[in-house]
Amino acid sequence: MSAKQTIQVWLHFSKPNGEKRVKCLYCGQQLSVLNNSTGPLIRHLSRKHPTQQLIRRSSPQITTERREISASSSSTSATETVPAAASLPLANRNISQAVGTTTRPVYEYFTRPLPSSKQREIDRQLISMITKEYHPFSLVEDEEFKKLVKLLSPSYNLPTRQTVSHALIPTIYKETVDIVESRLARASAICLTMDGWCSRNNDSFFNITAHYIVEDNDRTFLSSDLLGCDSYTDRHTGENICEKINQTLSRLKIDNRIAAIVTDNASNMKLGVRTGGWCHWGCFAHSLNLRTQSGLKEKEVQVVVDKIKAIVRYFHKSSHVLVKIKEMQERLGLPIWKLKNDVPTRWNYTYDMIRRVLSMKNALISTVAMMNCCNVEMLSNEEWAIAEQSMDILSMFDMVTKTISAQKSVTLSSLIIYYTKLSRHQSSTNSSNLLLPVENLRHKLSMELLKRFGDIxxxxxxxxxxxxxxxxxxxxxxxxxxxxxxxxxxxxxxxxxxxxxxxxxxxxxxxxxxxxxxxxxxxxxx
Structure with missing residues (x-):
């Protein structure tokens, strides 16, 4: 029997057009099918998509083996009668256990091949899991993962690592790019955010993200799409940044619909945007971060912050000390919390660090006193009071920073409201009850806000x-x-x-x- 009669190869390709050519449903390659020959199609699947199953209409071998099973069953005595196929455990019983004539498992005779559409659907979900959850491509070669997939869907054939990297991911990537480009073509106004940075290996990168409103199938929503995150070996000068933006916008044909570009407050970023004639807006969260860090550098407050950092470092260096402070929290009936580290580029991480230390104050003091720790200097009573009052001053800044960092909502229209709330919070604080260092902090923050956002x-x-x-x-x-x-x-x-x-x-x-x-x-x- 010929391959044309036994294999349903057409499930993997589009219908032939007038030029007798078909398109692969996985990689999009076009193949010739003159005289309805399926040989090139089968060779393409075997070479490019080896994991795709070729469904057969009939199998003489299986039919012959089924007849042998039937003949063997009829000759078996009454005490050795073979149980019905429906009552056989499909996963752990084979033909040798049933009739003693073959070693092939029973489920091979009853498992139906997976439809091609279902195979593609599972492939797409597998690629989505790998890309979105940052799994390695070698996941498909993991034996335990294979067992899990086989239990969930015995008919599904996992793709190889090469198929994932060379066929499935490029295909789905191209489809995603087409969707984004189609959305961008319909958008009337687009806002960009961009940034440049260096990795731990000192590799330089530059990324641009587009934010716009999408109207699709009677549904309107806000979309944020990454237009590019590329290795950038040129110097980060204003001229080079402007050229990089122009290249990205020209490639996507959206250079005449840019409403504004948001960056940090670096001078080269601002120069690059203004050189191209685009409207620039400095990141509000970044500006607020700079203003707050400037206030925390007040002399007396900085001393308290440095001591708290030293306490956190000490407790993080020793696992023995961490066990002791956990036991102390249990003894005092306090929640079991861990100390938080500071991040220099994010002021609110400093806020979270100080707030957590204040919450664990009694456990920290008791642990240090019990262990007689000489390598760590605890805060004095006045310094504890400075830390507590500073947290009250900075609480509004923390709330605004977290709110303005939202990704699924428009925040530009809220900036005046946030600035007003911050200013009123500073002015409404009762200065007579504040210690002098905290009063200096409050005054410094008020001046920084007015200087940066007074003309907003x-x-x-x-x-x-x-x-x-x-x-x-x-x-x-x-x-x-x-x-x-x-x-x-x-x-x-x-x-x-x-x-x-x-x-x-x-x-x-x-x-x-x-x-x-x-x-x-x-x-x-x-």
Missing amino acids: EDNELVSQATILDPRFKKFGFNDLSRYNKTVQSMYHKVANIKCDDITTSDLQEKSADVEKNPKTDKYSAL
Whole structure:
């Protein structure tokens, strides 16, 4: 019997077109099928996709063996009658246990081949698990993982490591790129965030991420897609950064729809964005981090922070000391917590470190006193009070930092509100109850906020986003004159837009009607 009659190879390819060519459903390669020959298709699957199962319509060998089983069963005595196939344990019983004529397991005769569509679906989920959870490609060669997959789906054939890296991942990557490019082509405005850094091996990288609104199948949602994370060997100068941005935008054909680019406050980043003529906005969380770290460098506060860091380092260096402090927490009836380390580039990690030390204060003091530790210097009573009052001052900064770091919501329209809350929190604190170092910290933070964000309402991008946010509108502003100025600017922009339904003359007529009737909302035309 020929391969054409026994193997359903067409399940893995598209239907032939007018030029007698088919397309592989896995890698997209086109093959010729003149005279309906399946030989090239079978060779392509064997060479490029060896894990894909070729489903056979019939098998003379299996039919012959089934007849042998039937004949053997009929000749068996009544006490040696073979149990029905449905009652056989499929996983651990074979033919030799049933009739003693063959060693092939029973489930081979009853397991149906997995449909090609189901095979592809499981392949995609496997690749999604490997890429999203950062598993190695060698996972598919792990014996225990193979056993698990075989138990879950005996008919599924795991791809090899080479198939995963050379066929499945490139195919799914290309499909994902096509989806992102299709979304970007429909987006009317796009915001970019970008950053450059060096790895532990001193390898330089540069990444650009696009943020935009997607309207797809009667569904609107905010999407964030990574446009590129590439090794970058050039110097991180403003000119080179501008060239890198231009290359990425030109490749995706979105260079004329960039509303703004958000970066950190590094001078080369700001220069690169402004060289290209794009609107730049410094990362609010990064700016807030710099302001807060500047306040924590006040002399008396810095001494307390350094002592707390030394305490944390001491307890992390010795496993014996960690066991003792855990026992002390249990003895005092306190929650079993661990000390947190500080991260120099994230001020709120310093906040979390100090807050955790304050929560474990009694256990720390008791453990140090019991073990007579001479290598660690505990805080004095005044220093403990400075740490506690500083946490009250910094609590609002911590809350704003964590809120502004959201990834699934728009935060630009909230910046004026956050700045206002931070300023009012500093001014409402009762200075008479604060120790002098904490009062200096509060004053330094207030000055830093005013210096960096005092003119935030003058920023056109931020003020317009605040007005357009239905949660805030007019109430997001502290200065009513700045609100009116922003609305006036938006009104002129809308008036210059040519639409099919509303023309410029219609807007001018509405504007004239508003001026004649002062009681009417001046911007109801919008």
